[in-house]
Amino acid sequence: CYAMAPSEQQASYPHALVLPFPAQGHIIPALQLANKLLSQGIRTTFICAQHRINLIPTTLRFTGRVVALPDKVDLEKEKVDAGVQSLCRSADTVEDMRDSFQQLLNSDQFSDSRIFLISDFLLPWTADIAIKINIPRYVFFPSSATALSVSMYLPSLMAQIHIPLRSSDLHQCSTFIHVPGLPKLLAPSDLPSAFREDCPAESRNTCVKSCLLLREASAIVVNSFSELERPCFRALQNDQRLNSNQTKIYSVGPLLQLDYINCPEFNSEEREHHPVEEPSYTKWLDTQSSASVLYISFGSIAQLSVHQIHEIAHGLEKSTHPFLWVIRQPENCSESTAAYSLLPDGFQIRTKGRGFITFTWAPQLLILSHPSTGGFFTHCGWNSILESICRGIPVLALPQFGEQDLNCRVVVDELQIGVEVEKGEDGVAGREEIERAVRLVMGEKGAELRKKASEWMDAARMASVGSSAANFKSLCNKITSYAY
Numbered sequence: 513c514y515a516m517a518p519s520e521q522q523a524s525y526p527h528a529l530v531l532p533f534p535a536q537g538h539i540i541p542a543l544q545l546a547n548k549l550l551s552q553g554i555r556t557t558f559i560c561a562q563h564r565i566n567l568i569p570t571t572l573r574f575t576g577r578v579v580a581l582p583d584k585v586d587l588e589k590e591k592v593d594a595g596v597q598s599l600c601r602s603a604d605t606v607e608d609m610r611d612s613f614q615q616l617l618n619s620d621q622f623s624d625s626r627i628f629l630i631s632d633f634l635l636p637w638t639a640d641i642a643i644k645i646n647i648p649r650y651v652f653f654p655s656s657a658t659a660l661s662v663s664m665y666l667p668s669l670m671a672q673i674h675i676p677l678r679s680s681d682l683h684q685c686s687t688f689i690h691v692p693g694l695p696k697l698l699a700p701s702d703l704p705s706a707f708r709e710d711c712p713a714e715s716r717n718t719c720v721k722s723c724l725l726l727r728e729a730s731a732i733v734v735n736s737f738s739e740l741e742r743p744c745f746r747a748l749q750n751d752q753r754l755n756s757n758q759t760k761i762y763s764v765g766p767l768l769q770l771d772y773i774n775c776p777e778f779n780s781e782e783r784e785h786h787p788v789e790e791p792s793y794t795k796w797l798d799t800q801s802s803a804s805v806l807y808i809s810f811g812s813i814a815q816l817s818v819h820q821i822h823e824i825a826h827g828l829e830k831s832t833h834p835f836l837w838v839i840r841q842p843e844n845c846s847e848s849t850a851a852y853s854l855l856p857d858g859f860q861i862r863t864k865g866r867g868f869i870t871f872t873w874a875p876q877l878l879i880l881s882h883p884s885t886g887g888f889f890t891h892c893g894w895n896s897i898l899e900s901i902c903r904g905i906p907v908l909a910l911p912q913f914g915e916q917d918l919n920c921r922v923v924v925d926e927l928q929i930g931v932e933v934e935k936g937e938d939g940v941a942g943r944e945e946i947e948r949a950v951r952l953v954m955g956e957k958g959a960e961l962r963k964k965a966s967e968w969m970d971a972a973r974m975a976s977v978g979s980s981a982a983n984f985k986s987l988c989n990k991i992t993s994y995a996y
């Protein structure tokens with residue numbers, strides 16, 4: 513994993529220690545950020561929980577140094593299929609990371625350099641370490657500026673509504689929350705799930721602490737671009753209450769593989785990196801007509817209930833549209849036969865020819881890049897949203913947890929590239945609702961949504977060489993001019 517960067521021997525150069533939260537949606541963009549820093553000649557070490565190293569998709573390349581932080585997760589024992597990426601035992605892993613990271617810093621391997629941290633928003637202990645050893649901590653915020661606003665304005669939110677939110681608060685139709693920069697008022701159910709009563713107290717406390725520490729950061733690096741969420745970025749930059757500590761916010765997104773953002777020929781190169789899985793996906797997609805296939809994936813963490821899986825299956829069946837569905841295999845279920853039993857009886861036979869189902873990690877960028885893909889049924893993980901935008905694909909939004917309800921508001925209300933799939937009182941979206949949304953996005957409303965999505969795709973491409981490139985340059989200037 514180690515390659516010596518040209519600047520490696522020059523101790524006077526700053527040395528970025530990039531530390532993502534141990535989950536795919538955090539590691540993938542953090543690795544892109546590390547790549548960008550390296551490409552600017554900034555000495556960069558990528559530090560990752562050990563059990564995650566082998567789960568990093570092979571298409572992601574990093575030529576800098578990678579350090580695996582020992583943790584106690586035993587993939588064999590946990591029966592985790594590396595293809596499914598299902599593991600997210602955050603609390604334990606994050607605790608183990610803290611101890612290992614402290615030991616790493618105590619070793620003499622960084623003593624010759626001016627280190628600073630670029631650590632994930634959700635690793636608040638890195639702020640304690642930075643203060644203790646007197647180095648700057650830059651926060652990496654892997655999600656939307658809307659989610660960043662809600663996080664930074666948490667004290668003002670707490671003045672408006674009781675946190676933790678009770679389940680009765682979630683269904684309060686008359687309560688609305690104002691967050692500066694957000695064009696619309698929020699409902700309590702739009703707020704991150706960590707603020708809810710049913711979230712374990714430990715996770716909620718971590719999240720609250722992470723939010724409160726944002727204002728203390730040396731800078732915040734966000735995986736979005738200013739054109740995408742302009743009012744939000746404006747409010748964040750201009751609000752003196754937030755900026756008393758001179759915390760500058762750098763929007764440098766979308767942090768995706770550059771060839772994915774800019775190159776319509778992405779397919780050909782990427783296909784080479786999927787020698788096993790590629791033919792089945794792309795061969796099947798090749799047989800479908802242009803923009804006709806609905807791609808369905810709920811990311812690397814969300815676990816849908818069997819009830820929800822059945823409702824989706826029935827909705828898809830009734831919609832009559834072709835689909836490619838990535839179903840996350842439940843933990844402790846490694847046999848594909850057992851996984852198929854999650855689906856309603858006879859579903860595969862009835863949808864034969866127009867449905868492709870897989871229970872393993874799918875090459876999402878490749879699928880979204882295929883001309884046959886015409887819609888994305890997603891949980892609104894921010895990486896998935898950015899990837900959809902960068903391919904001009906409209907979205908069916910069914911948020912699951914975290915800040916995904918906020919991202920759903922961005923997609924549906926602000927960007928107008930998608931349709932929300934409404935859940936019932938039991939939190940499950942029913943088959944009729946799913947059929948309605950599929951027909952809308954893949955049919956009557958498809959052209960309008962696709963037009964909008966393609967406008968945002970152009971904006972993303974412009975930002976990657978315009979506003980985000982300029983912001984990244986000024987971030988690098990700040991890093992290299994930092995007086996230690």
Ligand code: UDP
Pocket residue numbers: 535536537538540809810811812813814838872873874875876877892893894895896897899
């Ligand atoms: N992903 C993928 N194949 C899969 C599932 C996910 O390539 O089968 C990638 C997806 O392209 C995205 C990331 O994993 O880059 C998931 O991040 P996101 O923020 O969308 O959701 P999360 O997994 O964090 O909930």
